[in-house]
Amino acid sequence: MNLRCDGLTKTFGRHHALKGASLSVEFAHTLALIGPSGGGKSTLLRVLAGLEFPDAGTVEVNGRRLVFEENALAAYRKKIGVVFQSFNLFPHLSAWDNILLPLEKVHQFPDARQRAAAVLERFGLAAHAAKKPAELSGGQRQRVAIARALAIAPEFILMDEPTSALDPEMTAEVLDVIAELRASAQPLILVTHEMGFARESADAVAFVAGGAVLECTPAREFFQQPRSETARRFLQRILKY
Numbered sequence: 001m002n003l004r005c006d007g008l009t010k011t012f013g014r015h016h017a018l019k020g021a022s023l024s025v026e027f028a029h030t031l032a033l034i035g036p037s038g039g040g041k042s043t044l045l046r047v048l049a050g051l052e053f054p055d056a057g058t059v060e061v062n063g064r065r066l067v068f069e070e071n072a073l074a075a076y077r078k079k080i081g082v083v084f085q086s087f088n089l090f091p092h093l094s095a096w097d098n099i100l101l102p103l104e105k106v107h108q109f110p111d112a113r114q115r116a117a118a119v120l121e122r123f124g125l126a127a128h129a130a131k132k133p134a135e136l137s138g139g140q141r142q143r144v145a146i147a148r149a150l151a152i153a154p155e156f157i158l159m160d161e162p163t164s165a166l167d168p169e170m171t172a173e174v175l176d177v178i179a180e181l182r183a184s185a186q187p188l189i190l191v192t193h194e195m196g197f198a199r200e201s202a203d204a205v206a207f208v209a210g211g212a213v214l215e216c217t218p219a220r221e222f223f224q225q226p227r228s229e230t231a232r233r234f235l236q237r238i239l240k241y
């Protein structure tokens, strides 16, 4: 995945969520967005997902410039997968229908049923297909959400803190799934507070603070030698316990 952002700005009322965020990543499978709360990670991810229009700036994904106009974005959104912290599953539908219905109704895949069955199998969810979200554990719910995102064979996947609503065991279960995606070379952009995971599993890290990307480097480099004082302080604080 190649990704380039230049000078992204986004204001909500008088609040500046992004103040000229720029980053450039080449040939990375996994990009982790990390940084302090309120720094702009989710806003940046939503712009990359085509869910939020920036006030200014450009985004280029795999050499193509995103056109921030509703029709163009609708086509773009169909090619990517998004996974949220809160799963966003339909509560009245079974795991099977949560996965199958978008494949049939939104994407009109002729092989929708085969695709749904394949991702349920791949993520160890076949035995839970008939259950509704309330009958699944948090980790299973998030695996269903990831399976749903994967079923369309997306160009890349975006995840916003996919484990932050989970206890440690379920977090490990979901991180295993994400590690498997990485091993299968599925391009992935992930907002995470799991520093150990970012260090081990991300190829590149973008450190987002104060509405800007202060560093965008290979993950190993970032954790060994953060360049900005803000990142150094952030890591010291967060790795203390």
Ligand SMILES: Nc1ncnc2c1ncn2[C@@H]1O[C@H](COP(=O)(O)OP(=O)(O)OP(=O)(O)O)[C@@H](O)[C@H]1O
Pocket (backbone or CB within 6 Å): 012, 013, 015, 016, 017, 035, 036, 037, 038, 039, 040, 041, 042, 043, 044
């Ligand atoms: N829809 C919105 N309306 C108003 N302000 C918003 C909106 N979305 C984000 N903001 C503000 O923009 C800033 C950046 O928010 P964002 O959610 O991108 O941060 P974050 O880095 O994801 O934080 P966290 O780690 O807590 O999730 C915050 O100060 C937030 O309050």
Ligand SMILES: [Mg+2]
Pocket (backbone or CB within 6 Å): 041, 042, 043, 160, 191
């Ligand atoms: Mg956020």
